[in-house]
Amino acid sequence: MLSPQEEDKGLHRVALISAAPAKAIALPLQKARARTVAALVDTVEDSCDGTATQLLLMAFYGYPGDVTATAEAFEEVLSAALAFGGRFAIWGDFNAVQQEGPFPRAFARGQVQPMDTTIEAEQVCTNPRRTRRIDFGVCHRRIVVDSVSHFDLPHISDHVSVVYQIAMDTSCDSHQAPRPMALQPPDAATVHDLFLKHWDPTAFEALVQEASLDDAWAMLSDVAEKALKGTPLDGDPGMSRSANWDPRPRRATASRAGAHGHESAALRTVRKFSARIHQLCAQQHSEPLRRAVQRSLCQLRHYFENVPYVDLHSPWKAAEWAKQACQDLEAQEKEAKLQRWKLDVKDDERKARSWIKRKARQAIDAEKPAAPVDNLPHAVHPARVVQQQSRAWMHKWTSRPRTQEQERLLTQVLDSVPPGHHHDMTIQLEADDLLRSARSMKGKMEGPDFWSADFLLQMPLLWWQHFAKLWTAVVSTSVVPQAWRKSWVLLLDKKINETRPISISPVAWRIGAKALNRKLLPWLNSFLDHRALGSAPHRSASDVHARLYLAMQQNCSTFVQQDLSSFFDSLDHNAMARAMTRLGAPSCFVNLFKAFYTDSRRLFRVASYFTPSWQTATQGCLQGCPLSPTVALCYGFIWSQYCATSSVECAIYVDDRILWPRQPATESAGRALAEALDKSDLVDKAFGLSCRPEKCALVAPAGDQTLQALWHRKYPRQTALHTLGIVIDVDTRESTLLKLSLKMVLLRLRYIRMLNSPIDLQRRTRDVLQRCGWRVAEDGGAIQRSDDDQNVRTFRFGYDNLSVLKMWLVEQYKLVGIQRCPRIKTSYHRSDPSFARGLNLPAPPPGTRHALAGHRALGRGGPLDVQRAAVASGNSTWHVAKRIQGFTQPQVCPCGLRAPSRAHLTWNCDVLTPVSILGQLPRTRAGERLFAAEVPEFPPAVGGDPWSDAAAALARRLDDVTLSAPENGCGDVLLATDGSSKHQVGSAAVVHGDAHFVATDNNEDQMPFTCELKALRLVSAALLQVTVIAGRRFCVLSDCQGALDALEDPLQCALPLLAAEVSRNLQSARALGHQVDLAWIPSHGKQQSWKPPASWIFSVPVCRALNDQADRAAETAREAHAARCSRVQWWSQWQAAKEWEMAAIKHSAAAAGALDAHYRRALEPADDDQDGVG
Structure with missing residues (x-):
């Protein structure tokens, strides 16, 4: 913790370092402000009954050579400490002795007492010249100082270090989680063999049939531990991950740290030998000392082979060797620790990112203003914080009986929402679904069962197939294993005496719940519109931004912003179950939601400190559970449907809500917004939610009176809209990033440099381009070269696979190498x-x-x-x-x-x-x-067909279809896409009915995955050109799951810009009013059990036939393209x-x-x- 900066020099004069948990506070100081840093620690006095109290610690730095200024500053600090009202201690470099300045008067008044309890301590001079004792401490008169000691450590300070030991303990009674069995996974073949050795499929099937799902999961978990070679760690047998455990009291950790910190046994031995041999130089006739040196010498030879001969009667030469050996070994260990840490961080990109972010955040926090004395934390030590905050959150998470008025209002709200099409489908999770979810959770934190996705992904496919059977049984029976209903709640600092709970459920539950969310997409897409956003594909914060910008383009400059207080923590399970049922949710999903939150047990955690027992919550959804955003989306849709009117438009993103008038220039805009807010209050009351007025806002230009009808709500009035990461000024129509901190960016860059990573790739790239005779395109998005026939070849970043660029480099390397x-x-x-x-x-x-x-x-x-x-x-x-x-x-x-x-x-x-x-x-x-x-x-892939022509032709076809009679008696339009590639010659095709639309290009990358994405791009580009908006749904089939995954997360794709373009086109098409559904279909008749999404009316034979047509069309186009270029001959x-x-x-x-x-x-x-x- 640092003192405030001096305004004229920009320096922090004082630092306070605490090994015990401490919280910086800001004392009301003027003259001493930049020379004092204060902090609170939780303590327990040894002589009392163990009641925890708070101790105020203050580090002070006096004015050199100016006793008067030091006296004024110290008296200001002392007055602030006395006004604080508790026990305190002040220490530091006072640049004055205790017999001058303000100290005698303060001692005489009994305001403080010196912490130097003996005359011997007062005689130790601490200044650089060792002539005065200017480093000392004073404290509250009820603090008992046990001892005073001194260390002269030139490598730390030119002053003598003073150590006071007081009769207080900074540790608190706390609990910790037991250690699980350590896992040491062998190679994949060994894991597979061990799994087969311990697995009993008959017993597992019997448990699933009997609905003994707790035992079935325990069996899967235990066998996984055996296959991954779970072993005891450091003599501790470890706990099985399937065990039903409770926190246990935290044991005091033994520490071997000395005056120089944590050092190896070898360095401690040579340091002890050096001290004794130097003492022997001063006391050559001490026989006990000579024997002690001899014993140290024997220990020393155990660690060092090159120890020279030591003449105990002439020890000066050995003393010089010991001093040098101590310095060398200390430097080696320091460098080895640093290099080991760097190597560990460099090898793990996730650790590197985490370290950089953490250090930058800590640097920012160190410069933040400390907490004022009128708003001090109730607890500082994590053990006390977790006790106090757990009580507060359990009060929030304990449901109160719903009143008849709430039930009546809920019925009124739900009846006003059109009922959704009932999707009573059977949800069956396959091993591939679970594996896909698990891969997205690599590196994520483990839950209370101590399983991580990284470990489970090392299990063979057969294990995942049985895991899928278990999940299918969980969904069908609505019986959730008890171990999955446990979660620990990480309490993150939010404000003074406030925390944000992030719940971490077992990874087995998270994997299945995320896969289940994907299965629910057809149901969600059946009712969601443009107002309820977030928590589903293609419904991001950017869509909210786009709607706000569109409103401002229509001359709207008044907005009402609301933020629900503790949204996830206040949701009532029964109310949300009724809401989802009204929207047509599959009954198995609703029952699973209710079963998961029945007897939901939670364990609170701050750092590694836990509450002593599990606690049962009866209200709220877990922040961190994959199902919670889906539940929030349902609430958001109901709220938007109830509040949106012909005069008011709205948008909701999880718990952030914005309303604005459709006719902003009219005088009735304020009244219309007031009526909409009244309806919003009614929805909140029906669901047991509320808004904090201080977190809401009335946004209007300066002097605008449109929202005067809402001023009674006590919402802050602003001229800028702060929402979802951006700030929009309604006066200037300019926008900026909400939380962009250039200081944070600079700090992160600084810590990146500290990792000493070889960031010279740009210089090396420039050199390689020059040597190869290649060039970078003007926009920097491509690399170009001239081939042997003087054709210009282009590699486009994000659109062409990097394997193309690698092939260029390999060919250049072979050409130059042979020459x-x-x-x-x-x-x-x-x-x-x-x-x-x-x-x-x-x-x-x-x-x-x-x-x-x-x-x-x-x-x-x-x-x-x-x-x-x-x-x-x-x-x-x-x-x-x-x-x-x-x-x-x-x-x-x-x-x-x-x-x-x-x-x-x-x-x-x-x-x-x-x-x-x-x-x-x-x-x-x-x-x-x-x-x-x-x-x-x-050779290049010459002879491609223009993509724009194919997209325009497909758009005309879709316009004609939209205007004609509906297919199969409904408005849905079925399309199939496919990409074909052979000998690096590719094509893409889209088929609708008997019409085929194909396209090829001259790009370098003609690989299968690229062609599949280009087929989807052809569809998305055509949809943007469709001029007839008739509310029809376009159902698009693709037999490439990887391409569909790329559209959900383009940055994780090998072609991020191409995938982002397709995803952006589809979002724009949806914004225009088109309904677009994408679905995977197995190629060439594989997986006979496949079925199209339940919301589609197209049968399996129709889908498979159209997909086969797309496959043939793409193959025919590829063959035609191959005939026009020379790649096949090559x-x-x-x-x-x-x-x-x-x-x-x-x-x-x-x-x-x-x-x-x-x-x-x-x-x-x-x-x-x-x-x-x-």
Whole structure:
């Protein structure tokens, strides 16, 4: 904690560091403001009954050489401390001694007492010259000082450090969670084998059939622990994750920290030896000290091998060595700790981001104004905070009986909302659904069962299939395992004496609930409109911003902003169940919602401090549960439907609500808003909710009286709208980011630099571009190059897969590498014809490209001779002769020539070179010596069809369909999309009925996933051009789940800009009034159990037939595109080159093997020598 900055110098004069939990406070100071920092800590006095009290700590820095100014500042601090009314202690560098200035008078009055309790302590001088004691402390007269000690630590301060020990304890009674069994996951194959070893599918199926879902989950959890090799940790056997546990009292942690902090045993030993040997230098005749040094020496040799000889009668040389060894080891340990921490952070990007954000936030918090004395925290220590705040939140989460008036109002509100189409569908979760949810939760915090998604994702697919069976049983029976209904509540600081509860439920529940949300999308899309936003795909905060900007473009400048108080924490379960039933929610979902919150148990947590027991909540939805946003969306829709009128428009995003008049220029706008707010109050009362007036706002231009009818609500009046991350000034129509802090940005950049990451990629990129002769497009969004035929090739960031750019770099690397290879540049052909030489060939012409594909195919496995040949090493006479033990004969090829080279054995030996290869002899040294086959450069994908034409044609078709009679008696329009790619030639197709719309392009990236996304882009672009808005729903099929996932989160996609463009187009189409539903369909008749979304009227055969048509249309378009470009022919040439390279490499390895056999036969004794003598 830092003192306020000095305005003229911008410095913090004083810092207060506390190992105990402390909270900075602001005392009413003037002269001493920049020279004092104060904080509160919770303490328990040893001599009392253990009642917790708060101790005020103040660090003070006096004025050097000015006792008068120091006296004025100290008296100001002392007056503030006495006015505080509790116990306090003031210490620091007073730049004055206790016998001068204000101290004698304060001691005489009994206002404070000196903390120096002995004459010996008062005689220790602490200033740099050691002439005066200016560092000391004074305290409240009811504080008992037990002892005073001093440390002279030059590496910390040039002053002597003073330590006071008082009879107070800063620890509080607290509880902690038990330690779970440690997991040490082996490789995937071992995990699979261990799972099969311990798994009993028959027993699991029986538990599911009997609805014993608690036991079924315990069985899944226990087997997962065994498969992931759960082991005891540090002698603690650990708790099974399926156990039903309660918090246990926190044990005091043992600490081995010394005066120099936490150090290794080796450093503590050498430090002890150094102190003793230096003392022996001063007391050479002390026999006990000599024996102590001798014992330390024995311990020292246990850690160090290079300890020199120590002459105990002349210890000065050993003292110098010990001093230097102590310094060196201290520096090494400090550097090792720092490097280990850096390495840990660099290897884990999540940890790096967390550390950077935390340090920047702490730096900002350190400069924030401290809490004023008239609004002090009731508790400081986390153990006390969690006790007090848990009582407050349990009071909030305990439901009160609903009155008859509330039930009547709720019935009135629900009756005014059109009933939703009842979706009584059977929800079945598959293993793929759960895996998809789990992957999105990697790195997220674990729940009370101590399972994390990272661990569960290491389980085999069979485990997930049984987990899906369990979840299907949970949904169908509405029986939620008790372990899933437990959650711990993280209490985050919000304001003084206020916290924000974030509930973390078990990851098994979160995974299934998130997958369940996706299954509910058809139901949500069946009733949601443009007013209720958030918590569903394509209903983000930007949609609220767009509606506000549209309203202002229509000359609206008056808004009413409301914020629901404790929205999630105040929701009544029964009221929300009735609301969701009215909207047509599947009955299994409503029953599951009620079952989850029945006997919902919560454990409060601040840092690692817990409440002593689980507590049952009967009201509120968990902030952090995936189902809570869905429930909030239902409330938001009902509120918007009830409050929106012909005169008032509104929008709601979870708990943020905005209302504005449709005719802002009329005099009745204020009355219309007042009536809408009255209806809003009625909805809130029906659901048991309320708004805080201080968190709401009436927004209007300065001097505008339109909202005068609402002034009685005591809402703050503003000229700017603060909502969902932005600030919109209704006078200037300018907008800014709400919480953008340039100071925070600069601090994060500073901490990024502290990680010492090699952030030189831009400079390296520039160098690579220059060396390759490439260039960056003017807008910076693409890299361009000219190919061998002077065609301009373009790679577009975000639209083309990075594998394209990698292929460019690899080809450039191969081109430059072969040109620079010494064996290619220089002939090295031996002139003596008696040597077994290779072919005498020229170097390849500049710019010649080679496949080198056979080398990759054979160089990663197979016989060692083949691997050597693939990297153009070994397999010559020098290599073969060297590995034959005792071979000293002349190295002669079977053809009779001397010293056969690799090239000779492969291409030019009359005995070893096979006849089959003679017709494929290389033409350059690259083929002879590196076995590299020539291929032309990969060609561009020319001959594409304009996308705009296809989109316009599809839009005209949809206009005609919209104007014609509805299909199948309804207004829904079914479309199917598909992308096709082969030999890096692609196409996209959209099919409606018997009409096919296809498109191709000349882009570098023509891979399957890209084509699938482009097919969806064709649909989205066409929808924006549809001119007839008739409220029909467009049902779009795609057999690429990855493309649909990319639209939900474009930043996680390999083509983020392309996916973002499609997603943005679809959002705009919906904003225009189109209803667009996307759904996945298995390709080529797979997964016979597949069904279209329940809200669709199209049958399975119709969907599959249309998808097959799209597949054929895309394939036909791809074949037509392939006929217009040369990529197919190039792939044929590349395949032939690969086969030639593989044949050459194998021939070279076989020739080397034949030479090896030839040399070994030369070592065998002749047949005549083997005959016996008669």
